[in-house]
Amino acid sequence: MIILFVALPLVVAGILPLVGRISRRFLPDLLANAALLFMFVYAVAAGRPLIANGPVLQQLNWLGESVNLRLALDGFSLLMLMAIALVGLCVGLFSIDYMEHYGAKANYYALFLVMIAGMNGLVLATDLFNIYIFLEVAAVASYSLVAFGLGQDELEAAFKYLMLSVVGSAAIVVSIAVIFGMTGSVSFGAVAKGLQELNAGPVVGIAAALFIMGFGLKAALIPFHAWLPDAHPSAPAPISAVLSGLLIKVSGVYAMTRIFLNVFGLTPALSTVLMYLGTVSLVVAAFLAIGQRDIKRMLAYSSISQVGYIVLGIGLGTPLGIAGGLFHLFNHALAKGLLFLTTGSVQQATGTRNLDEMGGLAKRMPFTATANLIGSLSIAGVPPLNGFWSKLIIIIALVQAGHPVFAVVAVLASVLTLWYYLIMQRKAFFGILNEKWAAVKEAPFWMTASTVLLALLCVAVGVFFSAMIKTWIQPAAGVLGDGVQTVIRSWGL
Amino acid sequence: MIVQTALLIGLVLFSVLAVFLKDLIRAAISLAVASLLLGIIFFRLGASYAGVFEISVVAGLITVLFILTIALTNKAEEVRESRLANVIFPLFFVVFIAIDALVMKGLLQKIPALPSGPESGTFGEVLWKGRTLDLVGQIAVILAGVFSVLALFRKRDKHD
Numbered sequence: 001m002i003i004l005f006v007a008l009p010l011v012v013a014g015i016l017p018l019v020g021r022i023s024r025r026f027l028p029d030l031l032a033n034a035a036l037l038f039m040f041v042y043a044v045a046a047g048r049p050l051i052a053n054g055p056v057l058q059q060l061n062w063l064g065e066s067v068n069l070r071l072a073l074d075g076f077s078l079l080m081l082m083a084i085a086l087v088g089l090c091v092g093l094f095s096i097d098y099m100e101h102y103g104a105k106a107n108y109y110a111l112f113l114v115m116i117a118g119m120n121g122l123v124l125a126t127d128l129f130n131i132y133i134f135l136e137v138a139a140v141a142s143y144s145l146v147a148f149g150l151g152q153d154e155l156e157a158a159f160k161y162l163m164l165s166v167v168g169s170a171a172i173v174v175s176i177a178v179i180f181g182m183t184g185s186v187s188f189g190a191v192a193k194g195l196q197e198l199n200a201g202p203v204v205g206i207a208a209a210l211f212i213m214g215f216g217l218k219a220a221l222i223p224f225h226a227w228l229p230d231a232h233p234s235a236p237a238p239i240s241a242v243l244s245g246l247l248i249k250v251s252g253v254y255a256m257t258r259i260f261l262n263v264f265g266l267t268p269a270l271s272t273v274l275m276y277l278g279t280v281s282l283v284v285a286a287f288l289a290i291g292q293r294d295i296k297r298m299l300a301y302s303s304i305s306q307v308g309y310i311v312l313g314i315g316l317g318t319p320l321g322i323a324g325g326l327f328h329l330f331n332h333a334l335a336k337g338l339l340f341l342t343t344g345s346v347q348q349a350t351g352t353r354n355l356d357e358m359g360g361l362a363k364r365m366p367f368t369a370t371a372n373l374i375g376s377l378s379i380a381g382v383p384p385l386n387g388f389w390s391k392l393i394i395i396i397a398l399v400q401a402g403h404p405v406f407a408v409v410a411v412l413a414s415v416l417t418l419w420y421y422l423i424m425q426r427k428a429f430f431g432i433l434n435e436k437w438a439a440v441k442e443a444p445f446w447m448t449a450s451t452v453l454l455a456l457l458c459v460a461v462g463v464f465f466s467a468m469i470k471t472w473i474q475p476a477a478g479v480l481g482d483g484v485q486t487v488i489r490s491w492g493l
Numbered sequence: 494m495i496v497q498t499a500l501l502i503g504l505v506l507f508s509v510l511a512v513f514l515k516d517l518i519r520a521a522i523s524l525a526v527a528s529l530l531l532g533i534i535f536f537r538l539g540a541s542y543a544g545v546f547e548i549s550v551v552a553g554l555i556t557v558l559f560i561l562t563i564a565l566t567n568k569a570e571e572v573r574e575s576r577l578a579n580v581i582f583p584l585f586f587v588v589f590i591a592i593d594a595l596v597m598k599g600l601l602q603k604i605p606a607l608p609s610g611p612e613s614g615t616f617g618e619v620l621w622k623g624r625t626l627d628l629v630g631q632i633a634v635i636l637a638g639v640f641s642v643l644a645l646f647r648k649r650d651k652h653d
């Protein structure tokens with residue numbers, strides 16, 4: 001029942017506002033987190049046996065008649081489902097305490113679950129138009145979640161996000177229309193087969209350019225990144241964690257990767273464009289992050305930079321490069337989710353996001369500070385944490401494929417990353433305790449628990465990285481490595 | 494061909510007016526006229542269902558909602574806007590039209606298509622049988638819209 005990944009969060013979202021009338025806090029907390037926990041357990045326990053014999057294509061029956069609800073689950077989509085459920089669950093737990101002062105908690109969870117349903121639907125989609133629809137589901141929910149605090153900044157950031165995001169969506173729709181005009185279909189299998197028969201290089205190039213613009217905007221690759229440094233810091237901390245940890249990867253990187261590798265087929269030209277885009281993003285955003293004083297804005301620029309690594313690895317197109325890119329995608333989801341949540345704890349305790357006003361908070365918030373340190377070191381690529389291994393794999397893949405310059409740039413950008421994360425650590429958590437924060441206490445239980453859980457996961461994935469790669473990353477990379485054959489052969493027509 | 498071109502020019506003109514008119518009522522009406530013209534273009538291209546939805550929902554229902562909302566709210570002080578937009582937009586517009594006129598026709602003729610043509614069927618078959626997952630997505634978009642309205646127009650009561 002793959003449809004549960006879409007249907008369950010939607011159904012729970014549908015009843016949450018009603019439940020919120022009976023119980024303002026307890027029942028919405030319980031229901032939303034139970035749904036997220038179920039999805040995580042289901043993805044981990046049932047997902048892998050399901051795809052043991054190859055991808056599963058589900059066609060549903062309703063009252064004895066077949067309904068054309070086509071969903072496909074393979075190694076790549078399962079990895080994404082697991083990441084969405086895992087980070088979603090940690091964010092849900094964090095929200096129990098954090099969202100108290102925002103009010104309208106049932107409504108918040110409802111929007112959050114619609115966003116999760118949108119991401120899950122996108123990941124399971126089998127055609128281009130489904131991708132667009134579920135992209136919009138997640139996007140519409142995310143606009144209002146960014147504005148959830150209702151302050152001037154939040155509303156302005158949400159509006160800017162909305163305006164730039166619809167430009168991206170428009171580019172995606174135009175590209176889908178061009179492909180539909182050529183192949184007469186939008187389903188992955190038929191389009192992949194049709195494009196092979198047509199051999200229409202230039203027009204496919206235009207469609208690919210439009211997709212790069214559209215999905216590049218969603219993934220906030222430079223030069224399409226202008227909305228992210230405003231939108232991500234303005235949102236409530238748990239939503240920043242989902243936006244940076246999941247949404248830009250699902251609606252940007254996942255969709256782009258699925259279409260380019262499994263439907264269009266990665267040509268050398270496309271590979272080069274992706275690698276350059278990734279490299280520009282990872283370098284420029286790292287420099288931009290260094291100058292930031294707002295802790296969440298620094299993390300937002302860091303997200304752009306890390307998405308650059310992911311696109312660089314996947315764009316390289318070799319099996320090792322794809323595996324490294326996907327592993328970094330998962331690791332970044334964990335670590336950036338963790339970092340945004342811990343900064344949420346800090347912001348709630350101190351009321352500021354300005355690094356210059358902080359200082360010495362590790363003495364008052366030891367768990368939060370330790371978790372934040374682990375997240376920072378993980379993203380900076382310090383061994384033995386998870387981010388180290390994924391960056392190492394990407395760099396080895398670049399060297400193996402004969403791109404030593406890209407490899408050197410990736411290493412140098414990693415040093416920059418370490419630099420700005422150390423600035424953050426020194427200014428926020430270490431040094432002399434600012435007198436203003438003498439009365440600050442450690443974050444409430446659920447906020448601390450969820451950040452500690454994510455920090456432990458960062459360590460565990462780093463220590464047991466080979467098991468993680470074998471069980472989750474390789475099946476996903478295999479699907480992408482098979483190129484267009486994946487959707488033509490196993491998804492059937 | 495002449496009618497189609499006139500409709501397209503009208504569509505673009507009224508869309509631009511909708512963005513640039515300062516009076517909100519006039520802007521809303523310009524938008525309605527633009528979508529009415531788009532609806533007619535849909536009809537002429539044989540997409541009658543799309544035409545019906547465009548005219549009834551976008552030109553009709555949404556315009557009514559816009560005008561109702563404008564009528565129910567007070568006129569605020571005029572917001573100063575950057576004059577840069579008034580210069581940059583027409584410039585981009587002219588460049589876009591020039592590129593469109595020079596390149597698009599040749600480009601569209603060069604787009605190859607498979608001989609089999611698009612997947613066919615009646616509107617109902619395509620909607621209910623072919624695009625069922627899209628309908629689930631539509632339900633989700635509507636849910637997201639409703640929850641957004643509830644969240645963004647909420648009052649903070651004393652419990653919160």
